[in-house]
Amino acid sequence: MDISPPGRLAGPEEGISAQELALATRNHGLPLEALRYDVSPPGLHYVLVHYDIPATDPDAWRLTVGGRVLREVAFGMDELRARPAVTRRVTLECAGNGRARLLPRPVSQPWLVEAVGTADWTGVPLAALLSDTGAGEDAVEAVFTGTDHGVERGVEQDYRRSLPLATAADPARDVLVAYAMNGAPLPPQHGSPLRLVVPGWYGMAHVKWLHDITLTATPYTGFQQAVAYRLRQEPDDPGEAVTRIAPRALMIPPGFPDFMSRVRVVRPGPVPLAGRAWSGHGPVTRVEVSADDGTTWSDADVTRDPAHPWAWSAWRADWTAAPGPYRLTARATDAEGYVQPLTGPWNRGGFANNLVQHVEVYCAAEGEDLRPGGARDGA
């Protein structure tokens, strides 16, 4: 029985394994047509749970804040809810989004492009909590601990991650200790009753089922910080930490799908294209679309909502389809000048792969035979 295997890359001909499938059937992405909603409806926002969803009791929940603080504090949920609350609309993406499109494929949760969602998170600003506790002069990081418990590459652990204190304590970074999602208490899979929300950072930073915050005088070197979530080319590289979300544009797949192939069918004529784009480095300044797999590009109209700087922007473009096959693509550029790549940025963990999306589309006349060997193949 192979209980806790090391990380590995799939073989060149290896399909998705039974273990990857077991992750894919329990975690889920945003069905891409749900990009139509400004805020992802309940149950459509992506979910990744490392271990099990813990059974938690909101009435008995305590958040402790300690370590290199001037005053240790602890809060029940009622005490947190009684504090001044803020709501922030945040687009959240899994750091492993795009992993299953890499070659060779890192074996883990096999996301294609859909591990994203946007929610209105309500909670207490972390900066305000840390202002209450104060920070010791030697404090450099805040370490966040959840109650989800498991083993990963041989290391038994509660899920735990850190942030630089400069990020955690900066009111402008809008880090939240959140107890509500879209106006309702957090659902179990999103961290009930309490989670961290770190706008602009990949999902691994947004610790769920949060019960402890500890300020430390040295950088945290636990599994999820120093072993996982590093950009590495070789197993022994120390690697670069995964932090902010790289820019990505996603298109609402136009037309209608085939159940099995997911190829899209559209009719000849105008086909409006639309989607969302986001970046953790700053506002998206440009979205381009291509109907010929990246040979030629045209600019989409991007609508940024200044009320929601941490949320995705909407984009629209016109396209006129003529009969035949197409591969549609969109790419985002952000204010820092980061542009989505046309070939994937490979690393051993399969993190931050913001390779452009490809949407296979066939423009068919009404009633055209869509079966293999149907009229479109001759006759």
Next chain:
Amino acid sequence: MDISPPGRLAGPEEGISAQELALATRNHGLPLEALRYDVSPPGLHYVLVHYDIPATDPDAWRLTVGGRVLREVAFGMDELRARPAVTRRVTLECAGNGRARLLPRPVSQPWLVEAVGTADWTGVPLAALLSDTGAGEDAVEAVFTGTDHGVERGVEQDYRRSLPLATAADPARDVLVAYAMNGAPLPPQHGSPLRLVVPGWYGMAHVKWLHDITLTATPYTGFQQAVAYRLRQEPDDPGEAVTRIAPRALMIPPGFPDFMSRVRVVRPGPVPLAGRAWSGHGPVTRVEVSADDGTTWSDADVTRDPAHPWAWSAWRADWTAAPGPYRLTARATDAEGYVQPLTGPWNRGGFANNLVQHVEVYCAAEGEDLRPGGARDGA
């Protein structure tokens, strides 16, 4: 471009394909630890969408009832909500649950065992609606049409299924035209604003985004009735229709998981086992558990809630773990005498595969090395 391929079986060494993965990342099962909840919380109930989740407008929604009726009728949502409502707790399971464990594997949505959920559905009894319209003397079936549109094996279609009129119009069968799930309006992926709920039947009968009911004088022979959802050994068999849910017991995986292998780790000593069991043929009368992969069995305590005859029952059993590997299993028997099989009932579509669940468990001492080649392998 292979737009709309025929059904097929995976090759003997073929892993999950990119197309199956595209389905698995958008649809999702119930994370098995969520079997702890009597009613599946929002976002945890399984979801299968054949095509796209349609964009619908509840304010403009009309349900039409016609065909072989005595009086055609149409309802807006306010009119439906003004009628006497009933709420029924129903366990719903996808007919394809278990498909990915079959050999050879039918290529489609690759469920393992988790395509299930339980919800409180509120709506109008279909029998009451049909009592208003009356039924022509020659009416034999009711055909239900949703707005989700796509192509499947070359057939462009709106999703559509029928029920025998004797089932549809029988108040005791509790078929509902439902507009609420767990007290809230239906979420988009569960059929907003209106769906059918057919207690005891697999999910394909519960037509979502329901906008038309037509009584017919001949049995419906459309794609989802006569081509898909048939139990066939050979492609040319007419096959038997998939209807009611076969019995199944599922266990909440005990202990804690490895992230990647999903093997469960427990400590030596008493390990309570618990889960749910259900059948569309009648009450579950027995659940047995085995810690040695089906060699020996012991009876679990089954708690049936008479207030919710269409919902799963809870079960509990005691187990004492000693160090080493285990394969845990549970099996359900229902009042009609159907028993879960220990080897899978294979058919080309991979439907109604209620082969018993296998839960791989390793009982480890505190601190034991769980890596391959760790202390447990010798030393």
